[in-house]
Amino acid sequence: MTLSSLISSVPKAELHLHIEGALEPSLMWSLAAKHNITLPYKNVAQIEAAYQFSNLQSFLDIYYAGASVLLDEDDFFALMWSYLCKCKEENIVHTEIMFDPQTHTERGIGYDIFMPGFLRAIDKARQQWGMSVKLILSFLRHLSEQEAFDTLEQAKPYYRYIDAVGLDSSEKGHPPVKFRRVFAQVRRLGFRIVAHAGEEGPADYIWQAIHTLGVDRIDHGVRCLEDPELVALLKKRQIPLTVCPLSNLKLKVINDMRQHSLFALMDKGLLVTVNSDDPTYFGGYLNRNFEALDAALGMNKNQLQALVINSFKASFLSEDEKTHWI
Ligand code: HPA
Ligand code: ZN
Numbered sequence: 001m002t003l004s005s006l007i008s009s010v011p012k013a014e015l016h017l018h019i020e021g022a023l024e025p026s027l028m029w030s031l032a033a034k035h036n037i038t039l040p041y042k043n044v045a046q047i048e049a050a051y052q053f054s055n056l057q058s059f060l061d062i063y064y065a066g067a068s069v070l071l072d073e074d075d076f077f078a079l080m081w082s083y084l085c086k087c088k089e090e091n092i093v094h095t096e097i098m099f100d101p102q103t104h105t106e107r108g109i110g111y112d113i114f115m116p117g118f119l120r121a122i123d124k125a126r127q128q129w130g131m132s133v134k135l136i137l138s139f140l141r142h143l144s145e146q147e148a149f150d151t152l153e154q155a156k157p158y159y160r161y162i163d164a165v166g167l168d169s170s171e172k173g174h175p176p177v178k179f180r181r182v183f184a185q186v187r188r189l190g191f192r193i194v195a196h197a198g199e200e201g202p203a204d205y206i207w208q209a210i211h212t213l214g215v216d217r218i219d220h221g222v223r224c225l226e227d228p229e230l231v232a233l234l235k236k237r238q239i240p241l242t243v244c245p246l247s248n249l250k251l252k253v254i255n256d257m258r259q260h261s262l263f264a265l266m267d268k269g270l271l272v273t274v275n276s277d278d279p280t281y282f283g284g285y286l287n288r289n290f291e292a293l294d295a296a297l298g299m300n301k302n303q304l305q306a307l308v309i310n311s312f313k314a315s316f317l318s319e320d321e322k323t324h325w326i
Contacts, residue, residue, distance in 0.1 A: 006304060007290040011325060013094040013311035014087070014275055014286050016219050016242035018138075018168065019118070020067045020100055021278025022083040031069035031078070039069075051281050056200050056251050057170055063281060067103050076117025084125040084133070086279070090287045093325070094132040094315060098166055101151050102140045115158050134316055136194060138166040139182070141174040148182040152189075163316050164192035166219065167209075171201040176208035183213040192216045192316050194242075198223035199253060203230050210239065217242060217314060222253065222261055224270075235269045240314030244277035245289045251282075257296030266306065273311045 001009075025047035032039045041047045053059040070076060080097075087095055104114050118135070125131040137155055139148040155162060165186045167179060176183075176195055186193060197209040199220035206224050209215045210233070221241035224230045234241070243262055248254050254261075265272045274293065279285040284292065290307075293299055312325045 003294055003299060003301065003304065004291065006301060007294075008287050009091060010304070010308050011091050011093045012286070012308045013315050013325070014092050015096045015217070015273055015311060015314055016098070016244055016275035016277055017083070017095060018098045018100065018278050019080060019083060020103055021063060021281055022086070023066055023079055024082055024280050027078060027082055028066055028069050031075050035069065035071050037069055053251055059251055059278070059281060060169060063278065064103055068107065070104065070114070071109065073113050073117040076114040077121050080118045080121035081124065084121055084131060086285050087131060088125070088129055090285055092286060094312070094317060096134040096136055096163070096316060098136040098138045098168065100138050100140055100168065101155065102143060102147065105151065105154065111154055111158060115161070119161060132317070134163040135161055136164040136166045137162050138168045139179065140169040141167050141178065142170040145179050145182050148179055149185070152182060152185065159189070162191065164194055164216070166193070167195040167213070168219070171196060171199055171205065175201070175205050176213050180212050187214055194219055196220055203227035206230055215239070220244065222248065222265070225261055225264065231268055231270070238271045240271040240273060240310070241265065242273050242275050242314070244275045245293050246282040246284050247277035257292055260293065260297065262293060263297060263303065266303070271310055271314055272307070273314050274307050
């Protein structure tokens with residue numbers, strides 16, 4: 001079997017995926033038409049052509065603007081369903097999906113609109129395919145800690161559907177310590193914790209995420225390589241990194257996929273996983289990320305197998321559930 005067919009056929013888990021980053025340009029276009037919203041594009045091809053980014057912020061500006069077409073419960077269902085259908089196609093049997101409540105509540109769209117839409121699609125995928133799905137509520141770090149507290153409070157009726165709480169958006173200038181108190185509350189509530197750190201921000205933000213927020217996983221984390229002591233800690237504690245190769249390329253964290261540090265991180269004994277982050281903005285869902293690594297750096301079957309095993313190991317499935325896949 002070729003590596004490519006192995007990549008697509010092996011059952012795997014995805015752990016770093018923003019649902020708002022899985023909005024297909026064609027769905028954006030049809031939702032804009034449905035709601036009489038004028039987009040700054042003349043057609044779907046123009047939307048796709050606009051996805052050229054110079055850094056994280058240049059992407060986030062377009063990503064938040066794109067989410068403005070999501071208005072009613074059916075829109076959120078369609079968004080979630082579209083991604084879960086891709087999971088089915090790509091043999092992703094377990095996925096842990098981030099959503100950004102504040103991207104919607106700031107526009108007057110409440111939890112009572114987006115959560116029922118998300119949950120209806122997730123239920124359908126569970127029932128039709130036995131797919132396993134967990135949800136990660138993510139705070140936008142460019143907003144204040146008080147706004148994160150408010151967002152956590154508003155989520156109360158949905159706590160039983162949420163497995164973890166995370167931190168995303170503009171990293172530089174918004175260190176994890178800014179959210180120290182709200183994550184203490186998150187821990188008291190019993191949620192798992194993840195945080196984007198060391199994508200554009202320095203290795204120090206990874207230290208903060210570990211020591212101040214008490215994270216179970218680091219999203220991205222590729223800049224840990226700048227600090228050997230940090231690498232040693234990540235290795236010793238086997239704190240997973242959810243790495244996103246195409247995202248790193250599109251956001252110019254690296255200039256060429258041949259520079260990607262994924263295998264270097266693995267060789268140092270770190271628990272690394274491959275993920276798609278915002279697949280419709282970065283040029284590919286999960287399998288494409290594996291393909292891109294293979295094309296640039298070469299991947300053998302053992303490396304692929306290790307990465308797939310890591311995807312379950314690093315997940316929030318129970319130890320019992322993990323043994324079914326590992
Ligand atoms: N980094 C930070 N915030 C994000 C990202 C990311 O890669 N994708 C969506 N929100
Ligand atoms: Zn991300």
